[in-house]
Amino acid sequence: AQKITQTQPGMFVQEKEAVTLDCTYDTSDPSYGLFWYxxxxxxxxxxxxxxxxxxxxxxxEGRYSLNFQKARKSANLVISASQLGDSAMYFCAMREExxxxxxxxxxxxxxxxxxP
Amino acid sequence: xxxxxQTPKHLITATGQRVTLxxxxxxxxxxxxxxxxxxxxxxxxxxxxxxxxxxxxxxxxERFSAQQFPDLHSELNLSSLELGDSALYFCASSVGGxxxxxxxxGPGTRLLVL
Numbered sequence: 195a196q197k198i199t200q201t202q203p204g205m206f207v208q209e210k211e212a213v214t215l216d217c218t219y220d221t222s223d224p225s226y227g228l229f230w231y232x233x234x235x236x237x238x239x240x241x242x243x244x245x246x247x248x249x250x251x252x253x254x255e256g257r258y259s260l261n262f263q264k265a266r267k268s269a270n271l272v273i274s275a276s277q278l279g280d281s282a283m284y285f286c287a288m289r290e291e292x293x294x295x296x297x298x299x300x301x302x303x304x305x306x307x308x309x310p
Numbered sequence: 311x312x313x314x315x316q317t318p319k320h321l322i323t324a325t326g327q328r329v330t331l332x333x334x335x336x337x338x339x340x341x342x343x344x345x346x347x348x349x350x351x352x353x354x355x356x357x358x359x360x361x362x363x364x365x366x367x368x369x370x371x372e373r374f375s376a377q378q379f380p381d382l383h384s385e386l387n388l389s390s391l392e393l394g395d396s397a398l399y400f401c402a403s404s405v406g407g408x409x410x411x412x413x414x415x416g417p418g419t420r421l422l423v424l
Contacts, residue, residue: 227410237398238312239415246410285353291409295366297343297355298402298413 197221198288200301207276207308214261215271215304217286225291228269229298230260233283242284245269247291276308313337314403314416322422328389331419333401335382341365341406342384343413344376348397359384360406391423 197220207213219228230242245253245260253260261270273280283305287298313336323329335342344356346369355368359378370376373391378384388395398420402413 225409229412231415237420238417239400239402240312241412241414244410244412287353295358296341296404296406296411297358297366297368298345299355300353302352 198286198299198301200286200304202304203302204305204307207273207306209278209308209310210275212272212274213276213306215273215284215286215306217269217271217301219267219269219286219288221267221288221290223290223292227289227291228260228262229287229289230258230269230271231285231287232280233285233303235282239285243271273306278308278310281306281308312414312416314401314414316399316401316416316419318419319417320420320422322424323391324424325391325393327391327423328387329391329421331386331388331399331401331421333384333386333403333416335384335401335403336414339403339405339414340382341404341413342378342382343402343404344370344384344386345400345402345415346397347400347418348394351397353400356386388421393423396421396423 226247228245232240243255259272283303286301315334340361356370358366376386398418401416404413
């Protein structure tokens with residue numbers, strides 16, 4: 195069964211610094227996708243970045259990049275130049291592509307607080 | 311704004327009651343997913359519809375049901391509500407086709423059962 199693990203319940207970072215949020219996953223499906231979502235205190239889930247298991251390069255979207263290490267089954271989110279507005283919960287999620295079930299499995303999340 | 315709409319935003323009801331949550335997917339999206347976010351269970355997949363047909367079931371209770379209508383909006387029905395059903399219920403939508411497609415989430419419906 196697929197599983198996502200986020201071991202950092204909470205993280206602090208200084209404004210303008212970079213921060214890495216950890217995510218490890220477990221799956222036997224060779225084709226899978228990894229996603230990161232941001233959930234601010236207002237509650238909505240905002241898609242940040244996607245990495246496919248066959249992608250050769252790490253995904254990047256603006257200040258977000260995904261450090262994908264397939265052999266270690268990790269998909270860490272790196273946020274560069276942190277801003278106060280980055281304070282939120284961050285969820286790592288995975289979807290196995292060969293099962294026919296397209297739903298996401300989420301980790302428990304990491305609460306990031308950016309300090310001025 | 312993800313383009314996915316959910317109503318109502320907040321719902322307060324009593325144990326034993328029945329409620330209906332509504333979701334309109336993004337224009338062009340055929341798949342709708344329902345997720346429940348609670349403090350003790352985290353984010354859990356409930357059910358998926360694709361173009362009006364049930365596609366996959368997750369941890370959905372028998373007291374809960376859903377459907378997707380011809381105009382592709384979806385409704386999640388929760389009945390015989392219990393205190394533990396209090397949660398944030400999300401609808402997400404996607405095109406429903408390619409590998410790697412992204413699910414976009416609505417703002418959620420916050421349900422409080424008293």
